[in-house]
Each structure stands twice: as structure tokens, then as C-alpha cells.
Amino acid sequence: MAQPPPPAKTVQESVSDGEAVKEGYAYTDGKVATSGEAIHVMEVPVIDLGLLASSPSAAGELFKLRSALALWGCFQAINHGMSGSFLSKVRELMGQFFALPMEEKQKYASPADDMEGYGNDMVLSEQQVLDWNERLLLIISPKDQRKLDVWPRKPESFRERVQEYSVKLQAIVGVVLKAISLSLNLEENCFLDQVGEQGKMYARFNYYPRCPRLDLVYGLKPHADGSTMTIVLPDEEVLGLQFLRGDQWISVSTIPEAVLINIGDIMEIMSNGILKSPMHRVVTNATSDRISVAVFCCPEEENEIGPAEGLINEDTLRLYKKIFYSEYYQLGKRPIEALKI
Numbered sequence: 001m002a003q004p005p006p007p008a009k010t011v012q013e014s015v016s017d018g019e020a021v022k023e024g025y026a027y028t029d030g031k032v033a034t035s036g037e038a039i040h041v042m043e044v045p046v047i048d049l050g051l052l053a054s055s056p057s058a059a060g061e062l063f064k065l066r067s068a069l070a071l072w073g074c075f076q077a078i079n080h081g082m083s084g085s086f087l088s089k090v091r092e093l094m095g096q097f098f099a100l101p102m103e104e105k106q107k108y109a110s111p112a113d114d115m116e117g118y119g120n121d122m123v124l125s126e127q128q129v130l131d132w133n134e135r136l137l138l139i140i141s142p143k144d145q146r147k148l149d150v151w152p153r154k155p156e157s158f159r160e161r162v163q164e165y166s167v168k169l170q171a172i173v174g175v176v177l178k179a180i181s182l183s184l185n186l187e188e189n190c191f192l193d194q195v196g197e198q199g200k201m202y203a204r205f206n207y208y209p210r211c212p213r214l215d216l217v218y219g220l221k222p223h224a225d226g227s228t229m230t231i232v233l234p235d236e237e238v239l240g241l242q243f244l245r246g247d248q249w250i251s252v253s254t255i256p257e258a259v260l261i262n263i264g265d266i267m268e269i270m271s272n273g274i275l276k277s278p279m280h281r282v283v284t285n286a287t288s289d290r291i292s293v294a295v296f297c298c299p300e301e302e303n304e305i306g307p308a309e310g311l312i313n314e315d316t317l318r319l320y321k322k323i324f325y326s327e328y329y330q331l332g333k334r335p336i337e338a339l340k341i
């Protein structure tokens, strides 16, 4: 009887095989300049979510929030309602999942026509260079849209923990959206009403194996997120995430109990361009593996998105068109490009 073909090797297996850099992952045109570039390490602004809600200190914290999002497009959130030990458990869970035998992980492999599940990038063209990572992408909210057949059954606590994590993040999204509205002198529910209370959340669990050839690969190519905001739980020790400020890539360091929040194109549009959806990328590390989880918080699909009316007046032109969020998927471009007036 004919044997089925062996499953394609992943980056993790390529590395442990001692293979240098697997074909398909390497940039051969010198586009990855990470080894030659002098990269500065900086801590991004820290925002205390507890202070945003307490009236005597809120004004100062709201001002900090607005400037962090206008300059960096991201901030570190502390006092977010999740304990350090809970975050360690989420990190541990990811490490345990990616360390499972390939045969187990392949049970949750994403189907060819879907991004959800375990795997690597969807291959859209022959020229596409793949990112040096393995990932697990899951819709975690709303609950009735979860595709449980691609949700890991191992480690055993996976589903329960991810459920707990999604409830906590949903609360953070509410607090941050209200604070962003207030920081722009808008009515508190202005952005929350646009995106809806039941927005979609995608969790992307990332595993970036170490790579000896930093000059040839990206852990994640330069990109901006199409979300309203993205909540990242970065690796506790290994740096890799970099944000573009001006024409310089900055490697960001974070405190272990913080989560990093960056805004996406939807927020830039709703703020009529005042807040910036930042370009960012992930570079690999030569000696250590890195893990992270990024949760993309997106509007409800049937909602119309556009610049807040309160930000438009005779002196300030509307920079973006309004669009139904479900239509924007068909545009095949960055929302801020596609909707520019």
C-alpha cells in the first residue's frame, strides 16, 4: 500500500536537523538588514489602566495615552487585571503546545482554504518568502464563532486558560477604547459604539525558533495590523519585536507583568489619522527561541467604521471614507490605504 507523503517540515524541525535556512524562508535580495543595522532598544511608554478610570489622576494618564498612540502607536499596559502568575501560565501553555510532537500539532493544522489552526503563512504566491515561525491562529471571541476542531486538546488546560484570557482581554478592550475616546475629547462610548461590544478577537500564538542566519529571515515581516487594537503578550526574556519610528527600527523591551497594546488601521481611521497604526516586525534570535501571543481585536462584522464625527470640522478635513467592516476584507489592501480620501 502506498505510504502517505510525510507532512511538510516546519521551521522548528529544519533547525533541529541542522539545516541552515530552509528554502522558502530566506530573502536572497538583501532585504533583511537586521544583522547590519544598529538597533536601539527602548521601553515604550507605560500606561496604568487603573489610573485611567480614577478621576483625580485620569487627565494626566489620558494625556500620556494620547501622546503614546500618536508617537509610537503602542504602549505597555499595567494594572490590567491579570496577575503576573496568570500571565506566566499563559506563556507556559504556549511553550508546552509548541513543544508537542509534530504529529499532535498537525491534528490542529489549518485547512488549505482557511487561516485558522496550526501552521505557517498561507502561501499566496510562488515568490512569497515565508516567515520564520510556527503559529496557531484561533478565533477566541465571540464564543459561538470558535472552531473547536482546531483548538488544541493538549496541554489539557489550554481551552480553559484561553477562555479565561479572552474574558480578561475583552474587559481591557472596553477600558482602553473608552480612554482613547476621552483622550481625544470625544464622548466616552464613541469608539466602543462603532466597533461594538461583541467585536471579533483572533489569537495568534507565535513560536519563533532560534535561527543562525539573522541576515536572511524575518520572524514576522514588516506589517501594520488591520485590527482596532492588538494586545501582545511578548516573551518574558527574548527581545525580537521592533517598531518603526521615523525611519528607525526600535527594539522594544517590556516589563514582564505588562501587556503591549498597539493600535491597528481601524483605530487610525476612527481617530482620523491622529493616532498612528505602527509598522512593526519581528526578528529572530540566534541563540534563543521566542514565543508571544498577539490578540487582534476587530469590530463586529456588520458595523460601519469611519472617522469620529466629533473630530471633523471646518479646519479639519475627513481623511478616510466610511465603510462597513465586512466590506473592507475584500479590498486586499491596508485599510488606511484603501479608505484614504
Ligand SMILES: O=C(O)CCC(=O)C(=O)O
Pocket: 204, 206, 220, 225, 232, 234, 241, 280, 282, 291, 292, 293, 294
Ligand atoms: O511576536 C510579536 O511580538 C508580535 C506579533 C505580531 O506583530 C503579530 O502577530 O501581528
Ligand SMILES: [Fe+2]
Pocket: 223, 224, 225, 230, 280, 294
Ligand atoms: Fe502585528
